[in-house]
Amino acid sequence: MSNQPNQHANQPSTYPLQGITAKYDFKLSDPDSKLRDLRASKERSDKQTPSSNELHAPSANVDTVKRKRIWTLGEDEESTGTESCDDMMASDTDTNSMVSNNGSILALLRENRLIHPPKRRLTTSEAVNEAILNSISTGGSISTPSTTVSTAANSISGPASAVVSGTANNANLTEVVVPRTPTAFNSPSNTPISEIEEDSDITGEIVREEEGELNQSLSLPLPSPSASPVSSYNKDITPITSTDANINTTDYQLVPSSVPATQAELLRMIVGLSGYLNEKNNNHLIFKLLQNVRRSTLSSFNDIIRQSLKRDLISNLPLEISYSILKKLDYKTVCSLSRVCSNWNRIINSTGIWSDLLKRDKLVTGDEEIERELKYERDELSKWSTIPNSPNLNYVQLLFKKRRIILNRWMDPKYEPKRISVPGHGTNGSNVVTCLQHDDEKIITGVDDKLININSSKTGKLLKVLKGHEGGVWALKYTGNTLVSGSTDRTVRVWNIKTGKCTQVFRGHTSTVRCLDILHPVKIGTDDNGEDIIFPQTPLLVTGSRDHNLHVWRLPLVDEDDTEEDDGKSDPIEVDTSGSNANDLDNPYLVAVLSGHTHSVRSVSGYGNIIVSGSYDTTVRVWDLLDGGKCKHILGGHQNKIYSTALDFYNKRCYSGSMDATINVWDFEKGKLLYTLEGHSSLVGLLELSKEYLVSAAADATLRVWDPETGRNLSKLEGHTAAITCFQHDNLRIVSGSEKMLKLWDIQTGKFVRDLLADITGCIWQVRFDYCRCVAAVDRSANDTRETFIEIVDFSTPPTS
Structure with missing residues (x-):
């Protein structure tokens, strides 16, 4: 044994922790402290807060509690210490028996200074008390080597942790001191139960005694090893007598009766005694034990500890x-x-x-x-x-x-998208594309040569040519299968997109229909009963004309089931149908005529019951359809013609761009100017509003991004060399076209990303895009000839194709 330390020191690879000094909480703390220190500190804390049983018990029970303290502490400690209620959880039979015998028992205990620590869930009968008294008075012995207390008169079953001994040859009474059950604070409650702790001999003996060996017994429910280490090592403890002058009985020192004979006994003693260590010293003991552990075992411990410290913050949460x-x-x-x-x-x-x-x-x-x-x-x-x-x-x-x-x-300039060029537009490629709309299936373009063309978005193939207008098409929008167009022939036509048939012709304007918008049913508020107010009840069409007026029509939606599928083999369908002619006065679809502007209506925006129109007369007018189309406000503030408008219905704002190079922000509910956005140096011909951005394009070849709430200029986009002819934006990007240029910008940073078309020789007439493709109407010049192309730039090719 004496050579073992040197052996460990010479084998650092086998015992890697050997000789390493403990750090932090692994150092020994208060080595001279007594075992009763922890108990005393607990008793002081418990004294401040009496248990609910003590607060609400009748006088007899209060007296019982007091006597139980005397039983535990002894006469000399009655006035200085109090017992924790957690350690005094007695049953009703225990209380009654102790009350009936308290006089004789307590007198003898005080006289002989017998101190007996309390046990959890202790039940004491009158027979047990009588046996203890007889044993004390006659000098007999009460021993419990195997949980049995023996006297001359009878045999009494007692808890395995209680050791009361005397000597047959010595008339002096023996004072028994046994370790208290450690508190839960220091109890190794999380230690798995070992086979040694579940000693079948001990537990079996207790069970046999409880089953009938004694009619009256001192019964103790067997505690778990993790909750009460006392019961696992009691056989190795030697009682401490009052005649030993070197031992103070109030210090609760523990002396083993003999050197453990087996590894099991030794382990049982160590595990039991460790329950009395405070937290720091318990860590110190563990560290000392680990110093004598081989590397392979340490590795196993490391894996177990690492796994136990892991916390799954995703799976374990709701x-x-x-x-x-x-x-x-x-x-x-x-x-x-x-x-x-x-x-x-x-x-x-x-x-x-x-x-x-x-x-x-x-x-x-x-x-x-x-x-x-x-x-x-x-x-x-x-x-x-x-x-x-x-x-x-x-x-x-x-x-x-x-x-x-x-x-x-x-956003990757190195990526080359799929590109489709559709040459010619109708029978005359030199005509200007005045308007363009598209979705995943189709591209619809209006041209100033009376035609409306429908092409495939994926292949570029010309699907249909809609003929009927007698003048150039300058305004166009569709919803579902219903297409509406306005022309210089002063008419508004409604088309079935899938069949190519014109279903209605609205007459009434006396000049070119220059702009239009479609109002869909939306929630505009709640009534007094809390119910939603929906307006309009059916879709409405608003058209603005150079005749200074706006007309509001009920939009006759075409039958969605009236379809004519394109098999890809037949030639394009050319439709020249006059439809239902209806004069302005007797048209059943006419809702209202909004008069008031003194010049051409150049722009119109609508939502719900509100219509905002911008005119060359430098004013913006606000119309309320719930009030019969009455003009609510005339917003004057621009110094020149108004070319563009935008409407934010829910924030009660509208925006107008003018030839005076400014953008005015209005409160259309109150009819007042909020502020003016300045920065452009020429005509602000285009405005587009989203939830987060207001984007303006001007003839000064720049675009500007604004915060629509505050009016702050977020970025200025420079790179074009001519007036911006078209643009579109979403909350991620901006695509803008001008002479010979089609550019892509990052709207969040305001930085230029790439040129989408690098071989343009003419003007970009119109541009529209969605998340996967960009469609542009492009004018190309070559050999003194001009031809209009539809360019499709597709980014949506699947990676598996």
């Missing part, structure tokens, strides 16, 4: 909280987390998380767009999966992947 956390992360972090483990992957695979990411990253406009694509584009989405035939595809996640990849392609 799903609502986990989703709330994940929704705050960017998509790259979420994708990385999904690869950590299967549980995280399962949680992150939720459709709700990816729906929120789609909206937060502005890849979709709302839930309606998600639902629409999931309903009609599942086959297309499958092409973006690395495992397209998997039955467990998360289509919302695939939609996010698709939209994000496409956006990255837009």
Whole structure:
């Protein structure tokens, strides 16, 4: 044994912690402190707060509690110490028996200074008390080597941890001191129960005694080893007698009766005694034990400890909280987390998380767009999966992947998109494209040569040519399968897009129909009963003309089921149908005529019941359809013609761009000017408003991005060399066209990204884009000839194609 330390010192690789000094909480703390110190500190804290049983017990029970303290502490400690109520949890039979015998028992205990520590859930009968008294008075012995207390008269069952001994040859009474059950604060309650602690001999003996060996017994429910280490080592403790002058009985020192004979006994003693250590010294003991452990065992401990210290902050939380956390992360972090483990992957695979990411990253406009694509584009989405035939595809996640990849392609100058050029426009390629609309299926263009062309968005193929107008088409919009167009022939025509038929002709304007807008039913407020107010009840069409007036019509929607599918083999359908002619006075679809402007109406914007019109007469007028189309306000402030307007219905604001190079911001509810946005040096011909940005384009070859709430200029986009002829923006990008240039900008940073078309030789007439493709009407000049092309720039080619 004496050579062992040297052996450890010579084998640092075998015992890596040997000789290392303990640090931090592993140092020995208060080595000279007594075992009773922890007990005394607990008693002082418990004394400040009496238990609920003591506060509410009747006088007899209060007296019982007091006597129980005397039983525990002895006469000399009665006035200085109090016992914790947690250690005094006696049953009703215990209280009654102690009350009936308190006189004789307490007198003898005080006289002989017998101190007996309390036990948890202790039940004492009158027979046990009588046996103890007889043993004390006759000098007999009460021993419990195997949980049995013996006297001359009878045998009494007692707790395995109680040791009361005397000597047959010595008439002096023996004072028994046994360790208290350690408190839960220091008890190794989280230690797994070992086989040694579950000693079958001890527990079996207790069970046998409880089953009937004694009619009256001192019964103690067997505590778990982690809660009461006293019972696991009591056989190795030697009683401390009052005749030993070197031992103070109030210090509760523990002296083993003999050297443990087996490893099991030694381990039982160490485990039991460790319960009396405070937290720091317990750590110190553990560290000392680890110093004698081999490297392989330390490695096993390390794995166990590391696993026990891990906390799964995602899987262990309620799903609502986990989703709330994940929704705050960017998509790259979420994708990385999904690869950590299967549980995280399962949680992150939720459709709700990816729906929120789609909206937060502005890849979709709302839930309606998600639902629409999931309903009609599942086959297309499958092409973006690395495992397209998997039955467990998360289509919302695939939609996010698709939209994000496409956006990255837009913003990567090195990426070459698919490009389709459609030569000629109708029979005369030299005509100007005055208006352009498109979606995933079709491109609709109006030309100043009386024609309306419909091309395929994916192939560029000319599908239909709509003929009927007698003058150039200068205004065009559609909703669903219904197309509306305004022309220099002073008429408004309604078309069925799929069949190419003109279903209505509205007459009434006396000059060119220059602008139009469609008002859809929307919620505009609530009534006195809290019910939603929806206006208009059916879609309305508002047209503005050079005759100074605006007309409001009920829009006759064409039958969505009236379809004529294109098989790709037949020639384009040319339709020349006059439709239903209706004069202004007897047209059943006419709702109102808005008169008041003194010059051409150049721009119109509407939403709900509000219409805002801008005119060459330098004024903006606000019309309320709920009030019969009455003009609510005439907003005067510009010094020159107004070319563009924008409306923010819910914030009660409208915007107007003028030839005087300014943009005015109005409160249309109060009819007053809020502020003027200055910066452009020429005609502000184009305005476009989104939730976060107001973008203006001017003849000074620049675009400006504004904060629509504060009017702050966020960025100035410079790069064009001529007046901006067209542009469009969303919350991510801006596409602008001018002479020989079609440029892409990052709207969030205001930085130029790339030229979308680098071989332009003429003007960009119109441009529109969606998330996957950009469509532009381009004028090309070559050999003294001019020809108009439709250019389709497509970023949506699936990676698996």
